[in-house]
Amino acid sequence: MMVPVRCFTCGNVVGEHWEEFKARTREDDENPKAVLDELGVERACCRRMLVSHKDLVDIVAPYQ
Amino acid sequence: MSEQYEVEFIERGDREATFLVRGVTPAFANGVRRAMLADVPTLSIDEVRVVENSSVMFDEQIGLRLGLVPLTTPRDEFSEGETVTLALDVEGPGTAYSGDLVSSDDLVSPAEENVPIIDLKEGQRLEIEADAVMDTGKEHAKHQGGVAVGYRHLQRIEVVGDNEAFEQDDPRIVRGVIEAEGELVPAESFGNDLTNRYEGKEVEVHDVPNAFVFDVETDGSMSVDDLVLAAVDSIGDRADELAAAVQL
Known part of the structure; x- marks a missing residue:
């Protein structure tokens, strides 16, 4: 639904990077690897949190 | 030693x-x-009083997300078990961010301002009051510094x-x-x-x-x-x- 606040594995806060990550990779077509490096999301466990996330709020919103 | x-x-x-x-x-x-x-104890939101939550998430899901937001904890100012009250009031359309949390204590504020809590659509509103408690990582991982x-x-x-x-x-x-x-x-x-x-x-x-x-x-x-x-x-x-x- 919403991006997880923290990495499930190590507990690092990753939610803050989501909007920038999404804008840069989905709209500006930047390389996700380069974006994550720039955002300072170093570990593989934190990177997968952002790479594998899908926002579902818009999909469930009509069924409130 | x-x-x-x-x-x-x-x-x-x-x-x-x-x-x-x-x-x-x-x-x-x-x-x-x-x-x-x-x-090492840190402050973290532990109890949430929901005034209004018409978002697409349940109260407890919002509570979990709020708990995971790190709060600045000045050293030696608080002892274990002490609480600080924070409030959040956001109306859609828009997103409620951790930075929208208003603290009753100037020393305590969200360490990250940009963590999305919940996306609010037209007519949805989230109004809560939360108690952050000082506790250790033994109690809950959200207290791990x-x-x-x-x-x-x-x-x-x-x-x-x-x-x-x-x-x-x-x-x-x-x-x-x-x-x-x-x-x-x-x-x-x-x-x-x-x-x-x-x-x-x-x-x-x-x-x-x-x-x-x-x-x-x-x-x-x-x-x-x-x-x-x-x-x-x-x-x-x-x-x-x-x-x-x-x-x-």
Whole structure:
């Protein structure tokens, strides 16, 4: 639904990077690897949190 | 600790640091690591009073997300069990961010302003009042100040000879920090592969006894310095408690 606040594995806060990550990779077509490096999301466990996330709020919103 | 010990920083930032500690036993090094994770209290939202929640998430889901937002915790200002009240009131359309949390105490604020809590559509509203409580990582992982705290042995590299001519070098991967020619070198600087640094040489890798390289990162609730010092203090306090409790 919403991006997880923290990495499930190590507990690092990753939610803050989501909007920038999404804008840069989905709209500006930047390389996700380069974006994550720039955002300072170093570990593989934190990177997968952002790479594998899908926002579902818009999909469930009509069924409130 | 009566023996000599020394601390040397390899990298020092506010939220991330790497440092070498010499002259401590493996048990003490692990004690410091565990204290950083489990015994240093931080503030974290623990109780939420929901005034209005017409978002697409349940109250408890919102409560979990709020709990995970790190709050700045000044050292020695709060004792365990103390609470600070925060409030959040956001109306859609828009997104409620951790930065929208308003604190009743100037010393306490969300360490990250940009964590999305919930996306609100037209007509949806989230109004809550929350109590942040000071507690330790033992109680709940959201109270852990340290993130991915670990240590490894310092490794000493010795060149013992030359490789035979035309011999294919297999990669020799090392992590962390090595001690070579009396200098501390982060392994990242040569791509973690010793064959890059010592081409055509035969090398031996030994752990340096009682020397540990700590990697400490915090979630933003406090600086690395505060976290490490608070962890060491908590070990000292517990040792004093034990000494007082055991009477011969």
